[in-house]
Amino acid sequence: MKIGCPKEIKPQEFRVGMTPNAAFEAVNNGHEVIIETGAGVGAGFDDADYVEAGAEIIATPAEIFAAADMIVKVKEPQAVERKMLREGQILFTYLHLAPDPEQTKDLLASGATCIAYETVTDRSGGLPLLAPMSEVAGRLAPQVGAWTLQKANGGRGVLMGGVPGVGPARVVVIGGGVVGTHAARIAAGMGADVTVLDRSLPRLRYLDDVYGGTFKTSYASAGNTIELARAADMIIGAVLIPGAAAPKLISRAQLSELKPGAVLVDVAIDQGGCFETSKATTHHDPIYEVDGIMHYCVANMPGAVARTSTIALGNATMPFMLALANKGWKKACADDPHLKAGLNVHAGQLTYAAVADALGLESISADDAIAG
Numbered sequence: 001m002k003i004g005c006p007k008e009i010k011p012q013e014f015r016v017g018m019t020p021n022a023a024f025e026a027v028n029n030g031h032e033v034i035i036e037t038g039a040g041v042g043a044g045f046d047d048a049d050y051v052e053a054g055a056e057i058i059a060t061p062a063e064i065f066a067a068a069d070m071i072v073k074v075k076e077p078q079a080v081e082r083k084m085l086r087e088g089q090i091l092f093t094y095l096h097l098a099p100d101p102e103q104t105k106d107l108l109a110s111g112a113t114c115i116a117y118e119t120v121t122d123r124s125g126g127l128p129l130l131a132p133m134s135e136v137a138g139r140l141a142p143q144v145g146a147w148t149l150q151k152a153n154g155g156r157g158v159l160m161g162g163v164p165g166v167g168p169a170r171v172v173v174i175g176g177g178v179v180g181t182h183a184a185r186i187a188a189g190m191g192a193d194v195t196v197l198d199r200s201l202p203r204l205r206y207l208d209d210v211y212g213g214t215f216k217t218s219y220a221s222a223g224n225t226i227e228l229a230r231a232a233d234m235i236i237g238a239v240l241i242p243g244a245a246a247p248k249l250i251s252r253a254q255l256s257e258l259k260p261g262a263v264l265v266d267v268a269i270d271q272g273g274c275f276e277t278s279k280a281t282t283h284h285d286p287i288y289e290v291d292g293i294m295h296y297c298v299a300n301m302p303g304a305v306a307r308t309s310t311i312a313l314g315n316a317t318m319p320f321m322l323a324l325a326n327k328g329w330k331k332a333c334a335d336d337p338h339l340k341a342g343l344n345v346h347a348g349q350l351t352y353a354a355v356a357d358a359l360g361l362e363s364i365s366a367d368d369a370i371a372g
């Protein structure tokens with residue numbers, strides 16, 4: 001198979017879909033790998049690194065999209081990239097379709113087979129291709145939130161760890177999955193007073209067992225959420241219902257109950273965000289204010305630490321990328337229910353029910369797509 005990896009074009013996205021290591025493995029498995037010139041530079045990989053791995057360097061994205069049987073990327077294809085996708089081609093990348101009707105329409109029109117990293121599953125019920133980026137975004141969230149809390153950036157002017165004689169910042173994390181756990185650990189490590197909310201009692205039990213003493217836990221009822229939010233300096237949104245649009249957990253009306261200058265870091269923004277007032281921002285212009293409350297809503301947070309993120313993502317995607325290349329998408333998905341769970345679009349039809357529900361569209365099952 002010919003595997004193509006274009007340079008990412010989303011603003012301030014410095015990651016790349018294939019590392020030289022991934023290219024090397026694909027070539028060793030008998031595939032051709034074509035990489036757009038400069039695609040890896042933001043993550044610290046030169047064209048020469050890919051050539052050494054056995055890949056071919058290509059001048060333009062148009063040539064990559066025209067020649068490749070499978071496109072491997074990081075972020076959802078942008079409008080200009082979507083026009084270059086074609087029937088029969090495999091797209092393997094993050095998609096986040098539930099809050100994105102325009103992208104969905106274009107992917108359906110392309111006829112391509114689109115497998116979303118964020119809905120691939122694993123044996124323990126986790127999301128193995130989301131997890132590494134959730135680890136990164138979770139660890140970044142208190143760091144960017146602490147910067148936003150600084151007075152000159154619009155925040156309350158509260159130091160995360162406080163100082164002797166002055167108490168620490170209060171941080172509330174809504175959603176205690178991968179993002180939430182990593183965010184809570186780092187915030188607690190910075191000296192903040194941290195509480196994690198979740199709706200899953202087994203998850204709260206796990207967090208209490210492992211991290212009791214480092215941070216507190218609370219059940220995410222609406223009442224507990226607003227009570228903790230009122231006292232918070234920083235609220236980190238980290239909920240997920242896989243594939244679906246994020247539930248809105250703090251309304252615009254409730255912003256007036258928060259402390260002026262409090263900071264909302266909405267990591268769940270790629271699924272539409274869990275605060276009513278969230279709208280996606282970029283690394284170039286990451287924060288904005290609504291009713292005196294600061295918002296940080298960057299939808300590709302891991303792009304800020306592109307080298308760490310690219311290597312972490314590449315480690316996770318490599319076995320799935322190889323299965324798709326070695327077997328073709330049908331057999332690879334038929335053999336592995338966890339990869340099959342990643343199938344979101346095939347030949348003009350949605351194949352993921354939560355996405356279809358969020359957008360009010362029809363879907364078919366992934367099994368029907370494979371059989372068809």
Ligand SMILES: NC(=O)C1=CN([C@@H]2O[C@H](COP(=O)(O)OP(=O)(O)OC[C@H]3O[C@@H](n4cnc5c(N)ncnc54)[C@H](O)[C@@H]3O)[C@@H](O)[C@H]2O)C=CC1
Pocket residue numbers: 118127130131133134135137174175176177178179180197198199200203220238239240241246247249266267268269270271298299300301302
């Ligand atoms: N902005 C960015 O750059 C990035 C965003 N993300 C996003 O962060 C979000 C969280 O991802 P993960 O931590 O990997 O997911 P996860 O599945 O590990 O954790 C989500 C948690 O939310 C909980 N939850 C669901 N509904 C809830 C509710 N109403 N109230 C409280 N808790 C609730 C679940 O029980 C679960 O423990 C996702 O939307 C993901 O796409 C992930 C990486 C980067």
Ligand SMILES: CC(=O)C(=O)O
Pocket residue numbers: 094130133134270299300301302303
């Ligand atoms: C998960 C995701 O959307 C990202 O890493 O950008």
Ligand SMILES: [Mg+2]
Pocket residue numbers: 094096270299300301
């Ligand atoms: Mg994202």
